[in-house]
Amino acid sequence: xxxxxxxxxxxxxxxxxxxxxxxxxxxxxxxxxxxxxxxxxxxxxxxxxxxxxxxxxxxxxxxxxxxxxxxxxxxxxxxxxxxxxxxxxxxxxxxxxxxxxxxxxxxxxxxxxxxxxxxxxxxxxxxxxxxxxxxxxxxxxxxxxxxxxxxxxxxxxxxxxxxxxxxxxxxxxxxxxxxxxxxxxxxxxxxxxxxxxxxxxxxxxxxxxxxxxxxxxxxxxxxxxxxxxxxxxxxxxxxxxxxxxxxxxxxxxxxxxxxxxxxxxxxxxxxxxxxxxxxxxxxxxxxxxxxxxxxxxxxxxxxxxxxxxxxxxxxxxxxxxxxxxxxxxxxxxxxxxxxxxxxxxxxxxxxxxxxxxxxxxxxxxxxxxxxxxxxxxxxxxxxxxxxxxxxxxxxx
Numbered sequence: 001x002x003x004x005x006x007x008x009x010x011x012x013x014x015x016x017x018x019x020x021x022x023x024x025x026x027x028x029x030x031x032x033x034x035x036x037x038x039x040x041x042x043x044x045x046x047x048x049x050x051x052x053x054x055x056x057x058x059x060x061x062x063x064x065x066x067x068x069x070x071x072x073x074x075x076x077x078x079x080x081x082x083x084x085x086x087x088x089x090x091x092x093x094x095x096x097x098x099x100x101x102x103x104x105x106x107x108x109x110x111x112x113x114x115x116x117x118x119x120x121x122x123x124x125x126x127x128x129x130x131x132x133x134x135x136x137x138x139x140x141x142x143x144x145x146x147x148x149x150x151x152x153x154x155x156x157x158x159x160x161x162x163x164x165x166x167x168x169x170x171x172x173x174x175x176x177x178x179x180x181x182x183x184x185x186x187x188x189x190x191x192x193x194x195x196x197x198x199x200x201x202x203x204x205x206x207x208x209x210x211x212x213x214x215x216x217x218x219x220x221x222x223x224x225x226x227x228x229x230x231x232x233x234x235x236x237x238x239x240x241x242x243x244x245x246x247x248x249x250x251x252x253x254x255x256x257x258x259x260x261x262x263x264x265x266x267x268x269x270x271x272x273x274x275x276x277x278x279x280x281x282x283x284x285x286x287x288x289x290x291x292x293x294x295x296x297x298x299x300x301x302x303x304x305x306x307x308x309x310x311x312x313x314x315x316x317x318x319x320x321x322x323x324x325x326x327x328x329x330x331x332x333x334x335x336x337x338x339x340x341x342x343x344x345x346x347x348x349x350x351x352x353x354x355x356x357x358x359x360x361x362x363x364x365x366x367x368x369x370x371x372x373x374x375x376x377x378x379x380x381x382x383x384x385x386x387x388x389x390x391x392x393x394x395x396x
Contacts, residue, residue: 042070042143044198045143046125047070048076050129051130052079052103054085055087056087062095063094068139070126072096074096074098074113077100079104098113100112104210106211108210108211108214124147124150124197124198126139126193126196127194129193138193142232146197150197152229153218153229153230154194154229154230155195156188157187157233157234158191160188163236167190171188171190174255175187183223203225207221211254213255277306279305280302280305296342299342340362345359345362
């Protein structure tokens with residue numbers, strides 16, 4: 001599937017580029033006109049462009065998208081004023097323009113556009129920027145990948161090595177945090193070029209966040225929905241006159257608070273199980289001797305108590321957990337990590353460490369491997385086409 005998407009995107013890009021060159025040179029034939037009409041037919045795939053403090057780049061972006069094959073382009077005027085508002089009048093009938101009376105943020109603008117597109121049936125959407133950082137041919141490649149994988153979230157990913165130092169550092173940190181907390185390992189979490197599947201527009205349109213944190217929330221929603229994520233490598237473009245609207249401290253705080261709030265909510269059940277586990281361990285250690293047999297009973301009894309607290313809550317909240325196979329895999333994982341924890345506690349105890357201290361050290365050491373394995377188990381299983389869907393599949 002990856003190779004098919006790659007070949008389709010490359011063919012479309014080459015044909016569109018050749019057609020555009022002939023058009024610019026004035027060497028259009030009747031077949032070229034017909035071919036141009038075909039390029040203007042990314043059927044049911046619309047381009048959505050939020051715009052704040054618009055300038056001359058917006059008209060170039062819209063023209064480029066039309067030449068790349070987008071027949072429907074929606075631009076959201078996010079509270080532009082004065083000379084900036086006049087830019088939208090230049091678009092004419094090339095794009096549908098929606099307007100916010102005041103600036104509400106990129107997330108709010110994207111949600112306004114999604115709600116508008118949902119009124120007209122099942123449209124898939126390619127989101128972009130109005131500042132010239134995204135090449136039209138890359139938008140076309142993302143659209144082609146979306147057509148090839150209509151159930152997936154498509155990300156146009158850039159080369160971090162070509163980014164400004166501040167952007168590169170922030171992107172690397174965010175990629176790591178998203179991977180560590182949610183098991184979604186991506187090459188570029190801050191890209192604005194995304195292909196959104198039609199069946200997810202309703203969910204994306206209702207997500208929390210009105211500014212840049214909205215795009216991060218979209219990644220979390222995709223992970224929770226177990227969407228396959230396909231990465232399409234795109235050009236890394238930073239125009240010299242580009243001015244970023246990203247507020248380093250304020251928007252970063254919004255993004256990371258969103259991450260940790262979702263992680264806490266997602267793992268609240270595990271926290272309850274952990275509290276019960278430690279309470280039972282302390283009680284059993286107090287009731288039994290700390291020799292080999294007593295410690296064995298304490299560890300196994302505490303794990304069993306924690307599981308009894310965790311499983312009913314998880315089963316009520318997560319339909320997937322109710323399936324016998326899924327529940328069995330989670331039980332198997334819990335048993336394996338209980339055995340590892342027991343081995344570690346015995347080893348550290350032999351070195352003279354108190355049981356509770358040994359248990360804390362072992363649980364801390366096993367926390368991330370256990371979380372990573374759970375993320376792997378949560379990945380969407382093979383579909384009807386036999387292809388296993390992974391958290392992020394690259395398309396060159």
